[in-house]
Amino acid sequence: MNNFEYSRPETAEAAIAAVAGDAKARFLAGGTTLIDLMKCDVEAPTHLVDVSRLPGLDAIEVGPGGIRIGAAAKMTDVAEHPAVARDYPGMREALLLGASTQLRNMASIGGNLMQRTRCSYFRDPSYAQCNKRKPGSGCAAIDGVNRGHAILGTSELCIATYPGDFAVSLMALDATVHVQNGRATAFPIDDFFLPYGPSPHIEHPIGRDELIVAVEVPASAAARRSHYLKVRDRESYEFAACSAAVGLELEPDGRTVRDVRVALGGVASKPWRARQVEAALRGKTFDEPTIRRACELAVEGAKDWGHNGFKITLAPRVAARALMQVGGLE
Structure with missing residues (x-):
């Protein structure tokens, strides 16, 4: 790990200015992703700008239209909110x-959205071929050990899997990500995660000096009946081989589907909405x-x-099981 400067600005504007003025500066919240990447020598920032204590950035606000979760809110605090x-x-x-208790107590909501792939070729710089770490170098995983890699949303440039859990649930619930950099910008969650395309190293439509300030999740009957x-591979702390976030609303007859939401994790380059x-x-x-x-339609276009x-x-089995569980069929 390289030496770095550390600062804790008192306002979001000051934090953004500090990062904008230094090409190798990075925002720091819980640090559970960034510090890990620094230890792997994948990230080598010269300046860490601590945003974990910015006023109001950890607020959780509930209203009739939904819930707004500050980007610095801890995973544990959000999970335990009534x-x-x-x-x-x-x-x-x-x-x-999504994480052990110790990590949830530290990890922030904004940082969780920005976590990067667990692909071993990405996290080990001794492998020269990694288009996420070094654009244009190739993808070692394509001809390597790729059991944990993506089957959906891949390209010939990258087959890494998005590793998170929380963002999969946000994808199913039509969340919005709010970003600040001189102006307020909002991204539907599906647009916040970019497809790999020609530039798999660009994972989000925001610059490094744009700060996630909140996530909003609308209220809905499907959200209230979600799972x-x-x-x-093991019940203890482990990343998903496959996961499914689902929401369900039935008609008054209790038999007919009025609204349904399905998103998959562990199988795609981003949290994957199964709209089919x-x-x-x-x-x-x-x-x-x-x-x-x-x-079965969930894996249309999938590649082995x-x-x-x-x-x-x-x-498809995980998605079906999740739906049957939330609908009381299992």
Whole structure:
């Protein structure tokens, strides 16, 4: 790890100015992602600008239209908030399953959204080929060990998997990410994570001097009846082999789907919204055969890169199981 300067500005404007004036400066909140990357020599900032104590940045505000979560709020504080437990149970489950207790007590909501892939080729600079770490160098994972890598949203330049849990629940619930840099900008969660395309090292539509200030999640019947299911190789702290965030609203007859939300984690280059599944279920009878048929659509366009083909079978099963659990069929 290299030497670096540390500062703690008192306002968001001062923090943004500090980062804008130094090409190798980085924002620091909980540090559970950034410090890890610094230890791996993937990140080498010369200046860490601490935003963890900026006034109001850790606020959790609940209103009739939804919930606004400050970017510096800790994962634990959000998961334990009564409104989250009551109105967004799937989001709470994703937070609790996303990290150990010690990490949740430190990790911030904004930093969680910005976490980077767990691809071993990205995190080990001894591998020269990594288009995320060194654009134009190639992708060692394509011909390497890629059991944990993505089957959806990949390209010939990168097949790394987005590793998070919380953002998958946000994807299912149509969240919005608010960013500040002289002006306020809001991104629908699906637009906040960029497809790999020709530049897999560019993961978000914001500059390094733009500060995430909050996440807003709208209230909905589907959010109140939501669930997050995570399947992994071991029950202790581990990243998802596949996960599903789902929300459900039934018609008054209790049998017909009025609204349904499905997002997948652990299988794609970004939190993956399975809109084909949703379209196939809306207006249909909520029963196991219908659910399983619809969930097969979740992996349309998926690609087996050699070791990860099992995810093509696993993902529809995880999505179907999550839906049946939230709908009381399992």
